[in-house]
Amino acid sequence: DADVTQTPRNRITKTGKRIMLECSQTKGHDRMYWYRQDPGLGLRLIYYSFDVKDINKGEISDGYSVSRQAQAKFSLSLESAIPNQTALYFCATSDRPSLAGVGTDTQYFGPGTRLTVL
Amino acid sequence: GQSLEQPSEVTAVEGAIVQINCTYQTSGFYGLSWYQQHDGGAPTFLSYNGLDGLEETGRFSSFLSRSDSYGYLLLQELQMKDSASYFCAALDSNYQLIWGAGTKLIIKP
Numbered sequence: 001d002a003d004v005t006q007t008p009r010n011r012i013t014k015t016g017k018r019i020m021l022e023c024s025q026t027k028g029h030d031r032m033y034w035y036r037q038d039p040g041l042g043l044r045l046i047y048y049s050f051d052v053k054d055i056n057k058g059e060i061s062d063g064y065s066v067s068r069q070a071q072a073k074f075s076l077s078l079e080s081a082i083p084n085q086t087a088l089y090f091c092a093t094s095d096r097p098s099l100a101g102v103g104t105d106t107q108y109f110g111p112g113t114r115l116t117v118l
Numbered sequence: 119g120q121s122l123e124q125p126s127e128v129t130a131v132e133g134a135i136v137q138i139n140c141t142y143q144t145s146g147f148y149g150l151s152w153y154q155q156h157d158g159g160a161p162t163f164l165s166y167n168g169l170d171g172l173e174e175t176g177r178f179s180s181f182l183s184r185s186d187s188y189g190y191l192l193l194q195e196l197q198m199k200d201s202a203s204y205f206c207a208a209l210d211s212n213y214q215l216i217w218g219a220g221t222k223l224i225i226k227p
Contacts, residue, residue, distance in 0.1 A: 040126070042205060042219040043161070058214075090160060105209055106151070109160035 003027045004110035006091050012116045019078040021113050023091030031094045032074040033107065034058075034066060036087040043090065049074055081117040089113045120144045122206055122218035129224045130196055138191045138204050138221045146211020150182050150189045153205045155220070161205060164191070193223070201225045 045058030092107040130136040149168035153161040167182035
């Protein structure tokens with residue numbers, strides 16, 4: 001079974017609709033992330049959560065919101081979808097850094113959700 | 119602002135060696151990671167350099183020079199399955215990964 005799962009895998013929606021993307025993990029990691037990927041732009045951080053009560057905005061949070069329902073679940077919502085939110089969305093997890101503070105913060109990614117907003 | 123620069127595309131021949139460079143500018147810096155992403159797939163972790171020098175993992179090696187804000191990924195004995203995009207990512211002072219735009223590696227027979 002996959003350690004990080006995302007649902008749905010593909011979604012087509014219309015402008016103005018509210019959309020929720022869900023992420024679940026069985027790795028037992030405290031940290032979870034939402035990224036979007038656009039061609040030629042790499043990965044951009046939308047929101048991240050270092051534990052259930054700690055949620056932070058990333059580089060491009062406008063137009064998005066998140067909910068950390070449990071350690072294992074982190075959902076991303078588009079309140080009113082617009083066409084330029086068409087992208088590939090990835091959820092990722094990582095373990096907390098080592099006590100020495102030099103952990104790698106290796107991130108483990110879900111398979112992605114391809115979202116198209118018409 | 120924070121940024122990482124890497125070439126957009128590199129072409130090499132099967133069996134050869136290729137180096138993908140990455141320069142970074144970040145607010146604080148803990149280390150440099152490399153990820154591989156095949157078309158349609160998710161990024162997967164390859165290596166991390168927290169200290170200057172070379173880290174070797176099989177056919178892949180990664181190098182970091184903090185004084186030059188520079189690192190590279192070295193892939194040896196290239197195989198067709200190595201065709202993918204490679205991303206460098208810097209761990210900044212907020213313990214966030216800042217990503218480069220990725221380098222598409224094209225391998226020819």
